[in-house]
Amino acid sequence: MKLDKYAVGQRYAKALLSLAEQEQQFESIHEEIQALETIFNGNPKLGAVLTDTTLSGLKRRELLKKLVGEFSTLMQHFLSLVFDYQRMAEMPYIIAAYEDLYDHKMGIAHAKVTSAVALDDEQITKISQSFAKREGLNRVLVESVIDPDIIGGIVLESNHKVIDGSIKHGLEQIKALLLK
């Protein structure tokens, strides 16, 4: 059976992570992955071009050489391998899976905090600290979103979990209670 793109991402990312750990280049590889992510975000069609069989192999390899030029040896090997197996199109999924694995290992979580008014840095730090404590994490990276619709309070979303302390949610609960 053909593997789906998520499963592909998982496998390559896992292999790269354990190799990076072994070679003790854990942090540097992560930085390089982030750099790679910027490149791919900037050129969304890059992956497709690198696996496009209508282009000759030689041309594609030239392109790859330019791409891998500044990376470490380990990363260069990794990219060549992914290229050889024609998995460049799945690169964004590999990157996403790698970041997930890295975050999981380091106890980092990303959270989206929605509030009605802008929050100051101190408030954000407080929120991230208390959420980190609750979930047993080392660090929580908060992305702040402003949405006047929720009226007041905050809504925190992280890793498919929603903690809803907004006025809007409270009003909905009261509505349900009164309609009963």
Add this chain to the structure above:
Amino acid sequence: MSIKTEEISALIKQQLANYNEDLAVEEVGTVTYVGDGIARAHGLENALSSELLEFSNGSYGVAQNLETNDVGIIILGEYENIREGDQVKRTGRIMEVPVGDALIGRVVNPLGQPVDGRGEIKTDKTRPIEKKAPGVMARQSVSEPLQTGLKAIDALVPIGRGQRELIIGDRKTGKTSVAIDTIINQKDQDMICIYVAIGQKESTVRAQVETLRRYGAMDYTIVVEAGPSQPAPLLYIAPYAGAAMGEEFMYNGKHVLIVYDDLSKQAAAYREISLLLRRPPGREAYPGDIFYLHSRLLERAAKLSDELGGGSMTALPIIETQAGDISAYIPTNVISITDGQIFLESDLFYSGTRPAIDAGSSVSRVGGAAQTKAMKKVSGTLRLDLSSYRELEAFTQFGSDLDAATQAKLNRGKRTVEVLKQPLHKPLPFEQQTAILYALTHGFIDNVPVDDIMQYESQLNDYLESNAKDLMDTIRQTAALPDTDKLDAAIKAFTEGFADAETTADNQNSGQ
């Protein structure tokens, strides 16, 4: 009537006093695909199999496929306004339906919501729709009869309380009528009936409900309805919802009769869901667990042990065959699950034998133990009479001379077929069934013209009720045959009177 605003605000105030704001911590997923009554959602990593999920538009769904990256969900209710990217919440519950006395006399959908326009159902009890069937120690063998009121069934394929008897036949052979007549006959029998209509035309269901109401059967009946215009998930859960409603009564020591009309449509609905969820198709494109779909449903019918109150749930599943093909996938499955089957034949139906029960291939594997003594005695030779008649009938088509014994057999057979006919919605109490079958098997009807048998039967019942009430009462109360000499004498007296009356009537007719 005037409503005081102060009163309302006082009420609201009171309700608000009980309100305590708590932080809602929810696990959510994102819809990545929606259509055809199913959805896929990314996330929901901790969702359990068949957990109830809530969409942001208020519809509910049930988690069906738990895969590496997403969850396959069947949607119960509106799905047109669910969009890709919407949130799906876990609820931590599994699906439940309201149960209890308040449902009796109502028509509800598979979610337990009323569809008869007669207001809210006031009950606070619910039951999960999927529940494990009672185990070995919780059961006892079937011992009490369930009277269907149909001579052909009560005599040849008796049904006991707690049994599962399949009704099978082609379209338009009277399957539903057998079930409806059985429900009508449960009046004053301390039975609660549940009629689950799966994929039946809404107009037909309406007509059935009206019939039940006309015969006063809605006083003890719940109708669960999932029409053909509803999405497949509702058709799929309908029988489970009905079973959950029945179990509530069964575990409270009551007797329940549940009719699933019909399981072939439920199987088709489940096939649709399974294919959309990309489960591998098997024979006739049904998924691998199609047998389990029906076996776990029908296992829930049971006769409970006395420690558990001795309640029972009798199931009458209905299966529609295509051109009499009982070796198709679903019919063979359900035949092997149930404790016997009632075969309805279109040939018999069109030749006027109604109910069109094929006595040869209809069986009841456990009902014999529940048959009353009286019925056992009178129906003993019936099956044999019928089968030898069918055999001889084929020979005598050529119309050659017959010896007296063969002629007698043919005569008896013709009359047996005639006696077993019964008009629609006219179930007979068991003592009247016993009387007419007694008259048949003891040769009293052998000289009555075949065309007059219907009339003979109804007049015999009237005669016995007025002239030999004590005999009928004995059958009713003891469920055994009374003094046979007295019964013989009574029937003989009536038969002679009937013959005389016929002759005079004939003479009058010819004289005119």
